[in-house]
Amino acid sequence: MNGVPLAAYLGLGLFMFCVGIVGVIVRRNPIVIFMCVELMLNAANLTFLSFARYRIAESSRVTIEAERSVMAGQMMVIFVMAVAAAEVAVGLGIIMTIFRSRNNVDVDELNLLRG
């Protein structure tokens, strides 16, 4: 695969995931938090795909099991994308509603359920 090693893909995925986590934790704007969540999901997707690709590349001959694991990894990515899309649709709706009722979407202010 053009000489790019697996570790590079995994390192990129790890970096993206860490950026996502830090973003979720430190930011107070829910839209940015969403973006960060997307970043984490995409990091996971990248990891799935690179493992699927390198599974075939490593083995000397193409077996049924290898084919299946490739298909499984790619399928999981499709799943994740679909779920992420749905999640964004619902999440943005919730954010819109909160903003309408409170004129404010700062997550630190949303503490009605504090014990």
Add this chain to the structure above:
Amino acid sequence: MLLLPIAGFLLLALAGSRLEKMLGKRAVGALAVLPIAVAFGITSYLTQQLAGIDAAHRSIVMSGPSWIDIMGLRIPFELLVDPLSMTMSLIITGVGSLIFLYSTGYMGAEREYSRFFTYMNLFAAAMLLLVLGNNLLLLFVGWEGVGLCSYLLIGFWYKDLANAKAANKAFVVNRIGDWGLTLGLLLITALVAGTTRHVPDARYLSYDAILPELKIALERHPDMATLAAFLLFIGAAGKSAQFPLYLWLPDAMAGPTPVSALIHAATMVTSGVVLLNRMHVVFESAPLASTVICGIGAFTALFAALIAFGQTDIKKVLAYSTVSQLGFMFIGCGAGAYWAGIFHVTTHAFFKALLFLGAGAVIHAMSHNQDMRNYGNLKKYMPITFTTMVIGTLAISAIGIPGVFGFAGFYSKEALLGPALGDTNGDMGGVSALALSGQIGLFVAVLTAAYMMRLTWLTFFGKERWRTQPIVAEDHEEGAHEDAQPRLATLDSDPYGFFLSSEPKSVEEHDHALTSDHTPKEVSPSMWLPLVVLAVLSVGGGYVLENNGLLEKWLQPSSAPVTSFVPAEAPSWLPMVSAGAGLLGLVFGLIVANAEKFDLAKWSGLRLWARNQFGFDELMTNFAVQGGSELAVVLDEGVEVGLIDRIVNGSAGVAAWIGKVLSVAQRGLVRSYAVLMLLGGIAILSYMMLGGKH
């Protein structure tokens, strides 16, 4: 026969007050008396039919529909026609109809006339069920039924708190007896069901089916026989007012006088004796229990007779006299003379009903004042009542000339005491407990004659004390009768009860008091007619029934001993001594009555003590009622508040505390949740990666 009083009860209960308005009181009275009078006719007819049958077969079971039918136990509605049930039915319906007739006069001024007769009819029905039922459960139904009616009738003037309390007391004390009876029934059922022999149709409570089996079962388990006998005796003692359960009977005098006569003298209180007769197999198998019964009977007789001297209320004297006479019956039954118990029940029904009704007539004539200290010389004003009361006194005092003729009580008392006195078993350190009881009985016979003489003398002879003497303060007057006198006027003039809705006492205070210019009048015919009939029975009843052992032979099938236990023969000196005891008592009573001090403050300490039932009532009240409520308080404070509440509240408190501690985590800061999630995820992952290797 049983259905008639029930029909009368239902009719009066459902339509009584309407009928009273529509047709007047006469019609209601007639409707009330009619069923029981007709029932008396039917009973007499049945008795004649029964007498025509051969003595060995004088026991007819009339089966009705099944009542309880569960696996292995069948209890049908069934009636037993035998000499015992017929004798009792004759007393109930016969004396009952006389008392009903009397009540129409006595209660004539009463507002809730139909309610009274509703209860009376219900009582008659329940009592008939008690004696006629062929199984112990029907007896129990009747038993509870008469208890209920007794409660309702004692509390008939329920507006007075004292009456309501007396009714409650009667009910509660009776419960103790019922507890014993219930356990006895269960024990008997278990015993019979435990025999291997076949009981027809699994009717484990029916007399005809179980009595033979019971004998075998009890012979096998003598200890069980003693236990069953004691349990049944507790039941009998509760109903028949034996020591220490007699407490309710004197208080029951708060009810109307006809009720006292019917329920608390003639019928209901004798149901214990009926029970003893029915189940005498059990008692014969348990000599120890029988001896105890005899002893308790003797003690009760003595105890109550002594208390009677301390009473000033005419009805209270009769009440204690009833307790005492019931003690006599238990002496007889304990000594094995079961038929004599029924004999005394019969004669006692005659003369005690007579005395109570006579007392009622006196009370009626004296403006409902019951205190004998205010009476005197009433023979001048009430000749019929006087004559009949004297006859009643002679009958209860057991006056008679041996071998020639005697009043009713003479024969029955002799029959009761004979077997006890004749007992020669040295079962108590050489002295026979039964004989000792009999001797106590003889002594009590003297006392009986004495206190009855005192009653008669104070009431009918001497000066007219209500004129000369200021009305003695009624220290514990029943206060029951404020309802009675002026009702008629208000009822007629005021159909909507305008006056009655206001506080009745204020209106009637004047009518109640016995004033010094009061002139007693003889009571109306509907009241003295029963007195005369009962007086005739009190004179001749004993003689006729005793003649050639008539009653003894008649009751033979149901009261003959079934085991080898045979009551002892009466000693030959008994009739002379018994007659002497009666006469001695009369003389003694005369002395007591003439020496009577009317001011309670001048009484000797012993007598005041007797007046207060030797402190027994107080003791029991303190012990049972106050002790009970103190126990309840202790339980409330100690167990309820201290333990149970603490458990409940404590567990809730623990939950709240945990919640408070944990609520720290719910900071409401979304980003901190994210951090926690992250840490949690890391923790799980590291566990899986590191810990999973092991």
